[in-house]
Amino acid sequence: MTANAWLQIGLYLAVLLLTVKPLGTYMAAVFSDAPNRVTRLGAPIERLLYRLCGVRADEDMSWKRYAVAMLVFNVLGLLAVYLLQRVQQWLPLNPQHFDAVSADSAMNTAISFATNTNWQGYGGESTMSYLTQMLGLAVQNFLSAATGIAVLIALIRGFVRKTTQGIGNFWVDMTRSTLYVLLPLSLVLALVLVAQGVPQNFKPYETVPLVQATTATETVKDADGNAQKDAAGKDVTKESQVTEQSLPLGPAASQIAIKQLGTNGGGYYNANSAHPYENPTPLSNFLEVLSILLLPAALCYTFGAMVGDRRQGWALLATMFVIFVPLLIGCALAEQAGNPALTGLNLDQNATVLQAGGNMEGKETRFGIVNSAIWATATTAASNGSVNATHDSFTPLGGLVPMWLIQLGEVIFGGVGSGLYGMLAFAVVAVFIAGLMVGRTPEYLGKKIEAYEMKMASLVVLIPCALVVVGTAIAVLAPAGVAGIANPGIHGFSEVLYALSSASNNNGSAFGGLSANTPFWNVLLGICMFLARFPLAIGMLAIAGSLAAKKHVPQSAGTLPTHTPLFVVLLASTVIVIGALTFLPALALGPIAEQLVAIGH
């Protein structure tokens, strides 16, 4: 790798680390039970909102009340997005006169945005009206991220509180996450993006003449819309001259800001952040990729501050870094090393002054190898899922990194809130085994980890794993599933495995190469996304409730310390071992086999 590449990775990580403490401290104040400067500032707005919505803000909810509120609110949001897509043709702000979205695609998209997955079976600029984008998708971007934060905060309260039933108020947590955290940050980022050239308007798409005319190959369709076949059974094609281009516009910047900050990742445009309007400059690229990990990283600090031991938060963040940084470097190295299938062909894949070198297939020349690798690892470490390059075109090993990061359960940073509560479920498992090894029944942050917590944490770890392997099995068995695969063979298997991993861990990025906007894929992935989000959130709330009801065990020399490098190693190993043991066989039949075969050639 070039010195420049190392520098960019270093700069990215350094800036990210610098934001952790100030932002984390701020969020700890936002969610603090005690009134403070931050919450006093917004109190009038809060009060007004609560009065408008008829919310009793002082109600301390039991975990069950909290879970019901969370579930009902999100399912209603899901239905709203579905309806909006289905009736968008009759609603205003639809300059391109897009028709209603098909039922299965609308359902898939609604689940996708409500679950913070933001898997996109549709192409934004050719499907969704401005109103749907703004009122449906952008709003869900805020609410799904806020839901993640709310559940995390409730869980933290479970650790902090003693012998009580209440874990906080869902409505208050939602309001505060949105009002104090997501809205201000999005506003700032959106304005910077507009300054960088991202559109933010309600104009119809503009048609401009091409500077250089080009030809396009189209399949000829008959009256029924089916492709015509020639005598040999191949599709009949014709070539046509293209002289004009349609430039998609719309309220993009506002949505792009929150899709990066809220680990949503659903692009305004189909090409996501590889699109020049969505990500026009190196600065916009840096800010967008920084935004991906901004909140998940800072929330670790918030966690430490709220449980009264900042070292605990740093330990969790260190665990994430310990896994993230080597994988990031590994991905960049694999991509810079170039395509293994080409190494024998006397092609120069080295970086020189004149060429980026490495595997540039599917990458924007504007971003090059290292920025594509940073983005690919960040977006899959966090459950963001936005892309600035095509993961499908990565080398087998380079593509293995994002896929495996997703399969680790989206806990290396992970979704806003959801990543950390997922990581805490792993911490419960790690503490359980390690706690036994110091000769005490396990405890974490002063709370005994017993059968009930173990049951719930096991479910939280188990569900995504199960969804991925079972979903992939269904997809490769069903003809409708195999039909979507663009590259049959090993790579096709990787495409299917990636799609299921992405949906079942609420990431939302696509490997690409899979035609997934079909009823089969929309339904299968829709089910996976739903089951990967809400049962997990409810499981963690159950743990929160159970922990809140427990006594607090004071620390002693016999207590397992959970802030030491040793614990960081242990927690990282737990995440890696579970991820590796579950997915190694599947990965062996996908990227690993592909890499070994490519080397063999």
Add this chain to the structure above:
Amino acid sequence: MSTIQTSALDTRLLLPAIGDAFRKLSPRAQFRNPVMFVVFVCSILTTLLWLQALHGDGEAPAGFILGVALWLWFTLLFANFAEAIAEGRGKAQAASLRGARKDVVANKIPSLDRRDAITVGAAHDLRKDDLVIIKAGEFIPGDGEIVEGAATVDESAVTGESAPVIRESGGDRSSVTGGTRVLSDWIIVRITSNPGESFLDRMIAMVEGASRRKTPNEIALTILLAKFSLIFLLACATLLPYSLYAVKSAGHGEPVTITVLVALLVCLIPTTIGGLLSAIGIAGMDRMIQANVIAMSGRAVEAAGDVDVLLLDKTGTITLGNRQAVAFHAAPDVDDNALANAAQLASLADETPEGRSIVVLAKEKFGLREREVGGSGVVFVPFTAQTRMSGVDIGGQHIRKGALDAVKKYIESQGGQLPVAVVRVAEDIARKGGTPLVVAENEQALGVIELKDIVKGGIRERFAELRRMGIKTIMITGDNPLTAASIAAEAGVDDYLAEATPEAKLQLIRNIQAEGRLVAMCGDGTNDAPALAQADVAVAMNSGTQAAKEAGNMVDLDSNPTKLIEVVEIGKQLLITRGALTTFSIANDVAKYFAIIPAAFASTYPALNTLNIMHLATPQSAILSAVIFNALIIIFLIPLALKGVRYRAVGAGELLRRNLLVYGVTGLIVPFVGIKLIDMLLVALGLA
């Protein structure tokens, strides 16, 4: 009960255990353990596949399937064997206890007033509140409380201790256990338990494991292991569709066989810890029994590992039972020698340990030999509650020793005056935690003997060790705060409760528990019962009252209060063994993947052979080697499961680091070596 010191490989235990291993193959027994139940189902499945292969339409060579099937059955049998061995030791113990439960004759009497109206009955007919009279040479027919009389009792049948003990009515030594024998005198006992509920019955049930239920931590661990099993079940089952797709798209190779998938599954699920889990639990109880402590539940053993605070009685636990003379402080103008001489004379007839220690000290310090003082002019004055002094009159020489105020009164009655210096010395000694005994001859005070509590040797180190383990020690004593503080400092306890009353003790436990800490204590008296009932780990002394034994959740047959520390260590050891074997079991999986994945899929993607880093001979030998290793490792780890991982009194971080290194890292490496060796052996035997 005689402590049976048997190694795991005692043939007396081995043979029955092998039989039990087969008996435990019943589906009902297997269903209790989710991990082993998966193995059970897999064994049946592969056996059926083998039968199918015998008929000529098998998915793989019949010999290979048979090999896998057999080793899966062995895996089950080895796990059963581990449990049976652990139970076997308890059973042997129970058998020796049963020997004590002889059906003896009971001499019932209707009431204390009519003790001559004896009706002779059988012991097993005795009910609660029956009165029985037991004379020298007779067996005590049931558990009870002595209501009248005192006797020496041989309790060796229960405690293994051959020296007879004294049991008497009233006080804290009034309880007797059925099956023990009265050696001298007679006692009248009120029976306190109905047939089948006696202490001995409960002990037998405990050591046999008949009333064994899964402990809370065991349940939580089982959930975790079930989760791992479920993940691996899904990961392995879905490999079949993946393989079918791979074969179809690659256009060559064979789909993976069910036999291989089953082998992979059994290798991956945590069979090592799953198979040994119940053996570890039983062995933990068993180690308690070896230490002569009977735990009334497995939950209590587990809680012992969690104890944060130990409440220890001063007398007998921290200090030797009695005070000893450590110094002579002569009064002004009195020769040290004269004081020592007088003190020794006054103590010659004093057979209390304190008295003996004065004689010994005088001999050590001043070379004064014990003398036979006898003859007409010598009168020993014994200690009485009224005078609170003892001494000797030799002619006109009246030597007295006793508490400060008592001797002061005596001197004044003789027309003397107690010098201020002597009073000051005495008060000084009291302040430092000692007991001053003033010695006087007629009207003259000779000086002060300093008696001190002697802290047991090595106890300070034990407390330092406990501190490193994160356990706080609190000394309980009836002494005044000054004395208590001084002994606490000398013994190195963290805190003390002085002038302790039963209420203060109970309150202290409640306060500690309110902070979220777990408390362990031991006690013997009836007034200890409320505190014992409140404490999380309560060890009752076997010599104690029935009430204390009922309130505690463990009984120490040796009646040794220091045992509490050992109890905590056994509890910790039990938990550590579970954690260590879980880590080992999961770490093992890595090597098994490297053995099985290339073997299973290399026919489809030959490039995957690169992963065969152990260079195992053939796909079949690779899979068989992994399965065989997986089964054998259970056998190899049985001794560790039974003996327990050694506990070291170091901080939690250090302990974790060490155990992770030992069990995590070796767990990674050992299977690579083991599988390779087995593979080489299979090749050498021509089986591959």
